[in-house]
Amino acid sequence: MKAYVFPGQGSQFSGMGKDLYENNAQARAMFDKANEILGFEITKVMFEGTDEELKQTDVTQPAIFLHSVILASTIEDFKPDMVAGHSLGEFSALVAAGALSFEDALRLVAKRADAMQRACVISPSTMAAVLGLDDAKIEEICASIEGEVVVAANFNCPGQVVISGTHEGVRLAGEKLKEAGAKRVLPLPVGGAFHSPLMEPAREELAAAIEATVFSVPRCPIYQNVNAQAATEVETIKENLISQLTAPVRWTQSVRAMVADGAVEFIECGPGKVLQGLVKKIASDVTTAGV
Known part of the structure; x- marks a missing residue:
């Protein structure tokens, strides 16, 4: 079975999507529609912007979404058996599975980016990657930090977990995690x-x-970040998508669940190769590829 997976923030690069725009009429029409919906020329930033410009959340999130979804739309006979997306990538996966329209998903992604940016201003905070320590130990240490917010946020692959919280919470947890052997x-x-x-x-x-x-019943199951389980019911998908912003990304668990349900080939659809690397670390016997 084929699983298509869609990347999240951090996979962006200057020039992303330019070849699609120049060589595919359908892709060009979708990019032009995106400029109209967003109210600014995101294509200009994607094709010519600096790394710094591409890092802005209100640009990064729609840019990665657009690259992923438009790339998927150009694949002949696109029939995934299952889909998943890492954080932001879950919106791309929902479009690929037919649960959301391109236009509606783009509006939600833009709203998500703006809302996250505002939340960052309200509560100055940060994240840190923890390498070489057991998941349970990381969760235990985060829970032991008193008076500050710090949690395990991304279970990316065995030995790679991202923690998230206040600056002081992440600093204190970082010290304890190093003491514990990270x-x-x-x-x-x-x-x-x-x-x-x-x-x-x-x-x-x-x-x-x-x-x-408006959401539709997807054409195939989507394995969502919140619980790493296959979802096909509209209400469940919506509830999980709402919970996603404050809950951890269970990527390790999602890939394992997809493998258990028959996935033998993982195809990353979007900029970069980050997910191919993570999938290989989680399930070494599956094949991985990019589009």
Whole structure:
């Protein structure tokens, strides 16, 4: 069975999508529609922008979404048996599975990016990658930090977990994690504590937008970040999508669930090769490829 997976924030690069725009009429029409919906020329930033410009959350998230979804739309006989997306990538996966229209999903992604940016301003916060320590130990240490918010936010693959919280919470947890044997604790260049309780204002804002959006029954199961389980019911998909901003990304568990359900080939659809690397570390016997 083929699983298509869609990347999240961090996979962007200058020039992304330019070849699609220049060589495919359908892709060009979708990019032009995106400029219209967003109210600015995101294509200009994607094709010619600096790394710094591409790092802005209100650009990064729609840019990666657009690259992923438009790339998927150009694949002949596109019939995934299952889909999943890492954080933001879950929106791309929902479009690929037919649960959301391109236009509605883009509006939600833009709303999500704006809401997350505002939440970062309300609560200055950060994230850090923890390498070489057991998942359960990381969760235990985060829970032991008193008076600060810090949680395990991304279970990317065995030995690679991202923690998220207040600056002081992440610092204190980082010290304890190193004492407990973590090989490295690397601060990440992000604007805030994504996938933590500090994103609650953004979750509330996005929840209203998701509830007001029409979803359809997907053509194949989507394995969602919140619980790493296959979902096909519209209400379940919406609830999981709303919970995603304040809950951890269970990527390790999602890939394992997809393998258990028959996935033998994982195809990454979008910029970069990050997910191919993570999938190989989680399930070494499957094949991986990019589009």
